[in-house]
Amino acid sequence: MLEVELCSLKMKNPMMLASGILGSHASSLIRISKHAGAVVAKSVGLEAREGYKNPVVINYAHGLINAVGLSSPGARAFAEKLNSFKTEGRCPLIVSVFASTPEEFASLTSFFPMADAFELNLSCPHAENAGMAVGSNPELVREIVAEVKRSTEKPVFAKLSPNVLDIVEIGKAAEEGGVDAVVAVNTVRGMSIDITSRKPKLSNISGGVSGEAIKPIALKCVWDLYKELEIPVIGVGGITTWKDVVEFILAGATAVQIGSALFYSYRMLYSLMESLRAYTRQTGESLAELVGKAHE
Amino acid sequence: MYCVKVEKVVRHNKDTATLIFDSILPSYPGQFVMLNLFGYEEIPLSLSSPRSITVKAVGETTKALVNVNPGAIVGIKGPSGNPFTPTDTKALLVAGGIGIAPLLYLHDYLIAEGANVHVLYGARTADELVCLERLKSYEVATDDGSKGFYGSVVELAELKPLRKYERIYACGPEPMLRAFHRLLKERRLLDKAEFSLERLMRCGMGVCGSCVLPEGFRVCVEGPVFNAAKLEW
Ligand SMILES: Cc1cc2nc3c(=O)[nH]c(=O)nc-3n(C[C@H](O)[C@H](O)[C@H](O)COP(=O)(O)OP(=O)(O)OC[C@H]3O[C@@H](n4cnc5c(N)ncnc54)[C@H](O)[C@@H]3O)c2cc1C
Ligand SMILES: Cc1cc2nc3c(=O)[nH]c(=O)nc-3n(C[C@H](O)[C@H](O)[C@H](O)COP(=O)(O)O)c2cc1C
Numbered sequence: 001m002l003e004v005e006l007c008s009l010k011m012k013n014p015m016m017l018a019s020g021i022l023g024s025h026a027s028s029l030i031r032i033s034k035h036a037g038a039v040v041a042k043s044v045g046l047e048a049r050e051g052y053k054n055p056v057v058i059n060y061a062h063g064l065i066n067a068v069g070l071s072s073p074g075a076r077a078f079a080e081k082l083n084s085f086k087t088e089g090r091c092p093l094i095v096s097v098f099a100s101t102p103e104e105f106a107s108l109t110s111f112f113p114m115a116d117a118f119e120l121n122l123s124c125p126h127a128e129n130a131g132m133a134v135g136s137n138p139e140l141v142r143e144i145v146a147e148v149k150r151s152t153e154k155p156v157f158a159k160l161s162p163n164v165l166d167i168v169e170i171g172k173a174a175e176e177g178g179v180d181a182v183v184a185v186n187t188v189r190g191m192s193i194d195i196t197s198r199k200p201k202l203s204n205i206s207g208g209v210s211g212e213a214i215k216p217i218a219l220k221c222v223w224d225l226y227k228e229l230e231i232p233v234i235g236v237g238g239i240t241t242w243k244d245v246v247e248f249i250l251a252g253a254t255a256v257q258i259g260s261a262l263f264y265s266y267r268m269l270y271s272l273m274e275s276l277r278a279y280t281r282q283t284g285e286s287l288a289e290l291v292g293k294a295h296e
Numbered sequence: 297m298y299c300v301k302v303e304k305v306v307r308h309n310k311d312t313a314t315l316i317f318d319s320i321l322p323s324y325p326g327q328f329v330m331l332n333l334f335g336y337e338e339i340p341l342s343l344s345s346p347r348s349i350t351v352k353a354v355g356e357t358t359k360a361l362v363n364v365n366p367g368a369i370v371g372i373k374g375p376s377g378n379p380f381t382p383t384d385t386k387a388l389l390v391a392g393g394i395g396i397a398p399l400l401y402l403h404d405y406l407i408a409e410g411a412n413v414h415v416l417y418g419a420r421t422a423d424e425l426v427c428l429e430r431l432k433s434y435e436v437a438t439d440d441g442s443k444g445f446y447g448s449v450v451e452l453a454e455l456k457p458l459r460k461y462e463r464i465y466a467c468g469p470e471p472m473l474r475a476f477h478r479l480l481k482e483r484r485l486l487d488k489a490e491f492s493l494e495r496l497m498r499c500g501m502g503v504c505g506s507c508v509l510p511e512g513f514r515v516c517v518e519g520p521v522f523n524a525a526k527l528e529w
Contacts, residue, residue, distance in 0.1 A: 022505035022514075031512040042505065054338035055330070055371075057499035058297060068504060196299040197334050197369060263503050266517070 001280035002273065004037065004288050006232060006255050007155035007180040009092045009116055011037030013273050014287055015245065018236050018259030019043050019096040019119060019159070020068065022266075026084045032262075033090040035269040037255060041082060043096040043121045045130065046104060048074035052126075053203040058192060063211020063238065064260045065190055067126040067204035070098055075111040082114055092116035094157070100129045102140075102147035109152040117154050120144060120179075122170070123161035123186030125208040132161045132186070138173035145177025157234065159183040160221070162214075167221050168228045181232040183257065184221040188214050188237075211260035214238045219251050226252020226292055240264075242275035249287055250294040297332065302368045308426035311353040312394065313362040320346045321372070324379035325402035326492055326521040330500035332371035336360050340497045342398035342467075342520070343375060350426065352394035373500055378521050380490055382409055385462040389415040390476060392449050392468020393424065398492050398520075399467055400427055407432060416456070418449025418472070450475040458485055466524075467492040477529045489524035 002013035016038040022028040023042035033039050051071025058065050072078060075097075085093050095115040099105040109118055122135025122144070134140055141158065148156050158174035160167055162185040171182045187208025192201045200206070218237025225233045235253030239245055240261045248256045261268050280286060304316040321329065323343055331349065332338035336357040344350035353359040364370075380402050387406050389399045396417055406413050415434035419425045422443035425436055436444035437452040445452045450472060458464065458480070466476055466489065473491050480486045495507035495515040507515035511528055 021503050022508065024505040025508040025510075027510050027512040028505050028508040028514070051498075054498060055297075055332055055373075057501065057504060058373075059501060064503065066499070066504075068498065071498070194297060194299070194371065197371065199334055201297060201371075203337070260503065263501060266502070266514070 001286045002276055003286070004255055006234070007117065009038060009155065011255065012091065013037045013276065014249065014255040015269050015272060016040055016094070016234070016255055016257045017269070018257035019121065021259040021262050026082055026088075029085055029093070030088045030090070031266070032269060033085075035267075035273050036091050038092040038094055038116070039089070040094040040096050040119055040257065041078075042072065043070055043098045043124065044072045044075055044078045044108070045070065045098050046075050046108060048072065048077065055202055056204075058201045059263065060192060062213035063209055064263065065192055065202065065207045065209050066187065067202045067207030069204060070124055070127045070130060075108055079111045079114070082112070086114045094119050096121050096159070098124065098127070098130045100134060102143045105144050106147040106151035109148060109154070115154060117157065118148065118152065119157045119159050119183060120148060121159055121186075123159050125161060125163055125187055125189045126204055126206065132163060135161055135170065136164050138169055141170055142173040142177040145174050145179045149178045155180040157181045157183050159186055161186050162217055162221055163189050168224050171225045171229050175229050175231055179231065181234055181254070182225055182229065183234040183236060184225055185214070185218045185237050188217055210237065211263070212238045212240055215244060219247060222248055222253050223251045227295065242272050242279060245272060245276060246279065246290070249290045250292070252292040252295065254291055297371045297373050299369050299371055302364055302366055302370060305364060305366055307362070309423050311362060312351065312424070312426050314344060314348050314350045314427070315361065315364065316348045321375050322346070323375035325405045326379035326398050327375040327377050328520055329375050330373035330497070333357055333361055333364065334369070334371065338371070338373075340500060340516070342401075342492065344397045344400045345404065346401070350394070350397040350400065376500065377516060378519055380465055380492075380521050381463070382406060383463040384409045384411050386412045386460065387414070388458065388461040388464045389413060390449060390453055390464065390466040390468070391415065391417045392472040393419055395466070395468030395492070396427065397467070399465060400430055402465060403431060416449050416453055418452065418468070448472065448475070450479060454479055458483055462488070464489040466490070470494070474529055477524055477527065480524055486525040487523065490521050491524050491527065492520045493522060494520065
């Protein structure tokens with residue numbers, strides 16, 4: 001009842017681990033893969049990158065704000081780390097990549113033979129010359145997707161930012177470039193100030209908001225993309241309960257990603273899976289049947 | 297995050313100091329805080345008592361912390377992490393270098409619980425041994441023989457009847473902990489022992505995944521204190 005097929009990936013349930021959450025080591029990805037439909041590793045670029053100084057993540061009443069700054073050991077070293085997922089992982093592995101140019105994006109895929117699909121980070125809100133900086137330009141998005149598709153046979157997803165005037169325009173550009181699915185959304189730009197020290201709490205001053213606060217924003221993006229695109233939409237942003245998962249599916253998401261909610265528990269996906277199982281038993285419909293139902 | 301004031305700074309030697317806060321942080325021994333010295337970095341530090349940290353200068357932030365003036369305001373996240381499991385029987389504490397920090401808190405806590413506590417404490421030189429006045433029963437080891445046993449703290453532990461302790465707690469540099477792990481394994485005492493581990497930490501709240509061990513545990517949430525038998529060393 002929970003199984004879904006997403007661009008030829010067979011998933012035991014529609015829940016994927018979102019990029020950047022517990023995705024820097026094979027050991028945590030393997031542990032989460034037990035109950036996940038798929039896992040997305042931390043975004044990786046060609047070269048090693050330090051990221052910003054601590055504090056890079058803060059929590060507040062309605063979610064998290066992060067400016068990790070795409071810290072990464074670089075493609076070669078990360079691929080080595082991910083190798084053990086091939087034998088021990090229990091679900092498809094999606095490798096998230098970031099770069100500045102179409103050619104650089106395309107050059108990354110060959111490092112990861114263990115990947116079942118690729119996600120293009122066109123949406124990190126706090127990195128220079130990467131993420132949103134490249135993903136806000138429809139022309140460039142089309143070129144990036146087309147170039148990456150030429151470099152690999154595997155499914156390619158484009159992860160979009162909500163910090164644009166029209167997310168559908170970017171989604172369409174990715175579709176025209178030949179992308180297999182869109183992922184919506186990455187974090188929403190935001191910040192927080194400590195009133196005692198009178199300083200911004202993040203070392204980078206501002207970052208991206210995730211968690212419960214952004215759910216309505218993400219849901220609306222999924223709704224709009226589902227209406228206008230032919231390809232599957234993967235919903236992400238603020239999913240914390242099984243009801244949130246159902247809401248995103250009804251809005252048009254074929255699958256969802258979950259990140260910040262792992263703040264509450266490493267076993268989050270397990271408990272959501274059990275609740276979703278009970279829900280489908282009660283309704284008698286599989287989750288796959290519910291995709292986009294709220295549009296009818 | 298919230299702020300506390302540094303009320304008092306006790307300098308132990310040229311690169312180690314204890315910073316005492318103006319308020320008690322509700323906590324258990326073994327727990328750590330993410331401490332933000334504004335203008336520097338936010339770093340993980342174990343509590344050395346419910347209202348202090350004991351820091352060794354190894355880099356930019358720790359250097360600045362050791363030299364901080366009383367009255368300074370610092371940001372705190374936590375205390376968080378998995379603490380040591382207490383006992384009220386016989387306990388052995390094994391410290392290497394600045395690894396003494398969380399064990400100082402544990403030492404006081406166990407004594408208040410009525411435990412019989414003995415400490416083995418090693419450092420490179422006599423000068424690096426700090427807070428000895430806080431310890432009730434201890435033996436020290438130095439790499440250069442300038443005080444106590446001439447050799448490492450693990451070599452000192454090897455000479456001891458480890459079996460007679462109900463619980464063994466250790467914290468120190470990883471090579472020391474690995475050597476001690478081998479010793480405990482040989483003597484089949486691993487499940488009696490708890491180790492406090494260090495990893496590079498970023499978020500300190502279980503989401504970013506920087507401090508994940510090969511066993512799949514997060515040092516910031518499932519740790520920093522682990523049962524030694526759980527470590528595949
Ligand atoms: C749970 C936990 C508890 C800790 N408790 C204490 C404590 O009570 N007292 C204390 O003095 N130190 C403690 N540390 C270590 C302390 O966090 C590091 O020394 C500190 O982050 C270094 O920051 P820096 O900017 O001064 O040095 P940097 O310039 O960042 O680094 C200096 C050197 O220290 C190494 N280093 C940096 N961060 C860490 C880290 N997290 N773990 C291990 N090595 C690191 C670097 O690789 C480098 O060699 C603890 C670490 C953890 C994870
Ligand atoms: C600490 C942290 C790090 C993140 N790193 C990445 C990243 O490297 N690449 C990426 O595409 N998204 C990254 N994200 C965004 C998440 O994948 C996700 O899109 C966002 O957090 C919204 O989902 P959530 O509310 O379930 O967390 C990160 C989020 C957080 C909180």
